[in-house]
Amino acid sequence: ETLRRELGDAFEGIELPAASAKPQLEPPHSVLTINLIDREGETTHEAVERILSFLSERLR
Secondary structure, eight states: OHHHHHHGGGOOOOOOOGGGSOTTSSSOOOTTTTTOOOSTTOHHHHHHHHHHHHHHHHTO
16 A cells, blocks of 8 residues: 555556465465466466566666
8 A cells, every 4th residue: 555655656556366376375475476376377477477568668
């Protein structure tokens, strides 16, 4: 909520259901950490691809 409040429309939160993370780990926190399931079609994989695309566009 802090990022949304501080950045307003410049912030896009991508929130996935807990079931999207690896089941044998701690409660999920971020798709950029150990909760990533790096397989095509997984919601965490798709979220990482979206983040990388965003960064690629902005950092050119």
